[in-house]
Amino acid sequence: MANPLVLKLEHGADLTNEDRALLQSLSGTARRIQAHQDIIREGERPENVHLIMEGWACRYKQLPDGKRQIMAFLVPGDFCDLHVAILGEMDHNIGTAWGCNLVAIPRRIIDELVQSHPRIARALWWSTLADEGTLREWLVNLGQRQADRRMAHLFCELLVRLQTVGCTDEDGFEFPISQIDLSDALGITSVHVSRVLKELQAQSLVTWQNGRLRILDAPKLKAFSGFNDRYLHLTRRRNGGAPSETASFG
Amino acid sequence: MANPLVLKLEHGADLTNEDRALLQSLSGTARRIQAHQDIIREGERPENVHLIMEGWACRYKQLPDGKRQIMAFLVPGDFCDLHVAILGEMDHNIGTAWGCNLVAIPRRIIDELVQSHPRIARALWWSTLADEGTLREWLVNLGQRQADRRMAHLFCELLVRLQTVGCTDEDGFEFPISQIDLSDALGITSVHVSRVLKELQAQSLVTWQNGRLRILDAPKLKAFSGFNDRYLHLTRRRNGGAPSETASFG
DNA sequence: CGCGAACTTGATATTTGTCAACTAAGGTGG
DNA sequence: CCACCTTAGTTGACAAATATCAAGTTCGCG
Numbered sequence: 001m002a003n004p005l006v007l008k009l010e011h012g013a014d015l016t017n018e019d020r021a022l023l024q025s026l027s028g029t030a031r032r033i034q035a036h037q038d039i040i041r042e043g044e045r046p047e048n049v050h051l052i053m054e055g056w057a058c059r060y061k062q063l064p065d066g067k068r069q070i071m072a073f074l075v076p077g078d079f080c081d082l083h084v085a086i087l088g089e090m091d092h093n094i095g096t097a098w099g100c101n102l103v104a105i106p107r108r109i110i111d112e113l114v115q116s117h118p119r120i121a122r123a124l125w126w127s128t129l130a131d132e133g134t135l136r137e138w139l140v141n142l143g144q145r146q147a148d149r150r151m152a153h154l155f156c157e158l159l160v161r162l163q164t165v166g167c168t169d170e171d172g173f174e175f176p177i178s179q180i181d182l183s184d185a186l187g188i189t190s191v192h193v194s195r196v197l198k199e200l201q202a203q204s205l206v207t208w209q210n211g212r213l214r215i216l217d218a219p220k221l222k223a224f225s226g227f228n229d230r231y232l233h234l235t236r237r238r239n240g241g242a243p244s245e246t247a248s249f250g
Numbered sequence: 251m252a253n254p255l256v257l258k259l260e261h262g263a264d265l266t267n268e269d270r271a272l273l274q275s276l277s278g279t280a281r282r283i284q285a286h287q288d289i290i291r292e293g294e295r296p297e298n299v300h301l302i303m304e305g306w307a308c309r310y311k312q313l314p315d316g317k318r319q320i321m322a323f324l325v326p327g328d329f330c331d332l333h334v335a336i337l338g339e340m341d342h343n344i345g346t347a348w349g350c351n352l353v354a355i356p357r358r359i360i361d362e363l364v365q366s367h368p369r370i371a372r373a374l375w376w377s378t379l380a381d382e383g384t385l386r387e388w389l390v391n392l393g394q395r396q397a398d399r400r401m402a403h404l405f406c407e408l409l410v411r412l413q414t415v416g417c418t419d420e421d422g423f424e425f426p427i428s429q430i431d432l433s434d435a436l437g438i439t440s441v442h443v444s445r446v447l448k449e450l451q452a453q454s455l456v457t458w459q460n461g462r463l464r465i466l467d468a469p470k471l472k473a474f475s476g477f478n479d480r481y482l483h484l485t486r487r488r489n490g491g492a493p494s495e496t497a498s499f500g
Numbered sequence: 501c502g503c504g505a506a507c508t509t510g511a512t513a514t515t516t517g518t519c520a521a522c523t524a525a526g527g528t529g530g
Numbered sequence: 531c532c533a534c535c536t537t538a539g540t541t542g543a544c545a546a547a548t549a550t551c552a553a554g555t556t557c558g559c560g
Contacts, residue, residue: 142392143437187393
């Protein structure tokens with residue numbers, strides 16, 4: 001099976017075969033992490049860069065009163081903490097939402113790779129900037145859409161992202177997280193998740209059984225939620241600019 | 251008066267005097283933009299990098315049904331579109347929330363600066379990553395806090411950010427935006443903004459008159475909203491790492 | 501002076517949260 | 531293999547937060 005990291009980063013830069021081989025070699029020895037474990041905590045300065053190879057993780061913050069907000073779901077091919085070194089320390093936690101295979105890559109390896117391979121450098125920055133775009137869309141989702149559209153929008157996003165890394169089949173994907181996790185991502189209560197979900201299923205938009213989400217009518221679901229995948233920046237548009245552009249920020 | 255860009259970027263890297271002089275020279279010829287004008291629109295690929303020197307701008311997305319979500323307020327020292335080149339095109343709009351002085355810097359200039367001055371490169375990436383941290387906190391704000399805390403939290407953030415660039419006086423700052431803009435940032439209606447604001451004023455936390463926001467009791471406001479400025483990454487914590495760290499991603 | 505945009509206020513509607521009881525499913529020890 | 535326990539999910543009744551609608555009010559500005 002193709003490597004999710006390579007599949008993803010193809011969207012961020014024009015990789016060479018050498019680039020691909022190097023990226024693939026990063027994902028050598030994944031280790032298994034159980035569900036609901038923290039991978040990195042707020043305040044830490046991780047020495048390794050963590051890459052998801054399989055399963056689900058999430059970025060989250062926990063408030064003093066116990067409330068929790070999930071700020072991103074991390075799927076295969078996603079980095080947890082690529083550029084923390086520049087910020088100093090983590091300002092949020094990353095935990096598994098379900099069992100997860102992940103690779104810990106020494107920062108030094110990434111640094112070297114980036115210094116000698118400008119396309120990889122660019123692709124990695126692209127992935128960070130695309131994450132930021134996703135975050136912006138989540139903000140719109142929480143701020144402007146009501147619960148049913150909000151949930152539908154998230155499902156659309158996950159479908160597209162998982163398609164990109166080859167983790168879907170024709171009508172859906174493995175989605176083994178709990179309704180409680182989902183409620184923390186959507187900013188609603190788990191009781192309300194249960195009701196809204198029932199509603200989406202009643203409208204024949206999705207089904208979610210045995211940890212598997214089926215998208216019954218993707219176009220309808222996208223229309224319903226106002227989903228447009230532009231913010232994911234998956235379609236590389238030719239950059240007329242000087243060749244320096246690839247190198248300048250790498 | 252000190253340059254807001256320099257004041258801000260000091261927090262992102264250990265700048266030399268040469269770095270400071272170069273950054274300062276960027277902000278040469280600001281031009282004035284009226285209130286409620288777009289600076290850059292979704293889908294565009296700006297040729298210049300835009301830097302706010304004075305006034306207020308915001309990132310926002312507009313939904314087909316007319317709803318608008320503001321995703322960030324941009325204040326002096328903030329870039330609008332530093333790294334768009336890597337993403338290809340803007341996935342959101344940037345507009346003035348009020349009159350604004352801004353500088354348009356040719357991308358080539360930035361590219362050259364970054365290639366020859368690693369600390370500046372690092373500081374610019376730092377600013378982008380710190381923006382991302384801010385976005386995450388906004389997500390928590392929208393997802394988990396109710397309207398009064400949410401508004402208070404935003405006020406705290408703006409206070410700290412404006413202090414950083416020398417745009418506050420002892421008890422507040424110029425805040426000439428409309429309640430409608432504020433409502434689009436907080437994800438509530440402007441009617442509700444009016445009510446919540448009245449409440450905050452009744453609690454003697456703030457006053458907002460004649461386009462000027464006074465923070466009457468900052469510690470109380472921070473406690474009330476659960477504000478902690480860690481996510482802004484303004485306090486540089488020493489990075490034990492190898493010197494390569496400054497250069498690796500620059 | 502009068503217009504229009506922003507803001508305020510009250511009445512009411514809608515969405516979502518809270519609480520509590522119940523059901524279903526998975527794991528563990530006897 | 532069953533009794534029991536725990537956790538997740540469901541459902542209904544009710545409460546709280548916020549939205550909507552509509553009618554003022556204020557204020558800058560032509």
